[in-house]
Amino acid sequence: MPGNPRFATLEGKIKNRSARIGIVGLGYVGLPLAVEFAQAGFRVTGIDVDERKVRSVNSGVSHIEDVSTSTLKALVGDGLVRAQSDYKGCGKLDAILIAVPTPLRKTKDPDISYIVASLDAIAPQVRPGQLIILESTTYPGTTEEVMRPVLEAGGLKVGRDIFLAFSPERVDPGNKLYQTKNTPKVVGGTTTWCTKAAALLYGQAIEHVHPVSSTQAAEMIKLLENTFRAVNIGLVNEIALMCEKLGLDVWEVIDGAATKPFGFMRFYPGPGIGGHCIPLDPHYLAWKLRTLNYSARFIELASEINGHMPEVVVRRTAALLNEAKKSVHGSKIFVLGVAYKKDTSDVRESPALDVIRLLQDEGAHVSFHDPYANAIRDEHGQVQKATALTAHNLKTADLVVIVTDHSVYDYPAIVKSARRVLDTRNATRNVKSGRGKIVKL
Ligand SMILES: NC(=O)c1ccc[n+]([C@@H]2O[C@H](COP(=O)([O-])OP(=O)(O)OC[C@H]3O[C@@H](n4cnc5c(N)ncnc54)[C@H](O)[C@@H]3O)[C@@H](O)[C@H]2O)c1
Secondary structure, rough: OOOOOHHHHHHHHOOOOOOEEEEOOOOOOOHHHHHHHHHHHOOEEEEEHHHHHHHHOOOOOOOHHHHHOOHHHHHHHOOOOEOOOOOHHHOOOOEEEOOOOOOOOOOOOOOOOHHHHHHHHHHHOOOOOEEEEEEEOOOOOOOHHHHHHHHHHHOOOOOOEEEEOOOOOOOOOOOOOOOOOOEEEEEEEEEEEHHHHHHHHHHHHHHOOEOOOOHHHHHHHHHHHHHHHHHHHHHHHHHHHHHHOOOOOOOHHHHHHOOOOOOOOOOOOOOOOOOOOOOOOHHHHHHHHHHHHOOHHHHEEEEEEEHHHHHHHHHHHHHHHOOOOOOOOOEEEEOOOOOOOOOOOOOOOOOHHHHHHHHHOOOOEEEEOOOOOEEOOOOOOOOOOOOOOOOOOOOOOOEEEEEOOOOOOOOOHHHHHOOOOEEEOOOOOOOOOOOHEEOOO
């Protein structure tokens, strides 16, 4: 392969750490990434339209649990990390990594407007030798069909003058074992030079880089990963519904199946799925396939089953109240945990919000507690504040519903005080006394 002088220059800058890196979007993905590159010795500029996040980063205060304030403060103090709320000076950066949100519209169609907005701000400043990488989860074809034409509009050619790649972020907030650095990074470029440039950059900060043949393959890899989770959670939720009909304990069934040392992987049922990824990402794939006249049946089915789980929780709640000769209307229900998964504060798309809303719609008096979230906002913007986790508040509730299995909860104490507990996560599995009060999903 003949050489590429633009690549050679970028390679030199990356290797001697003089390459300047820009990270667009300082959220759950962008901030840990910025820290990782800064720790590898690069000067990193974070760009985020949210002024509060910019101020907080510049004062060294982390707004993401996986990044400690002491780490961030030291990097900001050393001049390795700084943030800004506009795109000024983008042309001076050598690599720009985009990690902005990719939500769904109400119709469940992809909303790539954040990617487009950041691209529109970057494109007029793009210069030869720059490397642009998209990290946001999106449908196969986005990098090639949406980004490439915008970046080439000024006459620069991808693969010759500038480099373009997709590298899916795999961050698992709250995971103590796998973080940005030790989670392998998949990289797919538009051309071989693009893949080489992106792989070289990530290789400086991330332990293992896995190059693939195209941006589309890299986009699809991320969607396979998240569709795999969504479908398997959908399957195990349906198994839970089957076990309920059969009078079986789904948790015992899963534990038993998991004794098989091969060919089985544990997934757990629960009140539904949440967060920025699992409920949304598979719909990016389903949407793309619809444009090709193909129906992504597993995705639709899993979405239907998972999306129905909050109603299952409400049905089980009603049944338990009924046993106590009570109606949902007028009952006091105390929900424990509103984050979509344990040990995080992330309430985005959390099934707890649906459970609370559905119970309130039925006339229940619902209070909640979460060690990491002290307020929630409903779809009308109405804020509800958390209630203290006291023995009194547990005792006076007609039913305590465990929606998120945070590790810091003292489950024996909760069960001791509560009159009745609906445990949607088997969080009380090790509670010995008062088991008669507990009903599992
Ligand atoms: N959170 C996760 O666990 C996770 C895991 C893997 C992949 N992803 C994907 O990574 C992407 C980012 O997710 P996230 O969780 O970090 O989102 P986030 O909401 O935490 O952060 C995104 C940030 O982008 C900023 N932003 C929005 N528009 C902007 C613009 N035009 N210019 C500059 N900044 C802008 C927002 O203010 C926000 O701070 C998404 O595509 C998501 O699907 C997320």
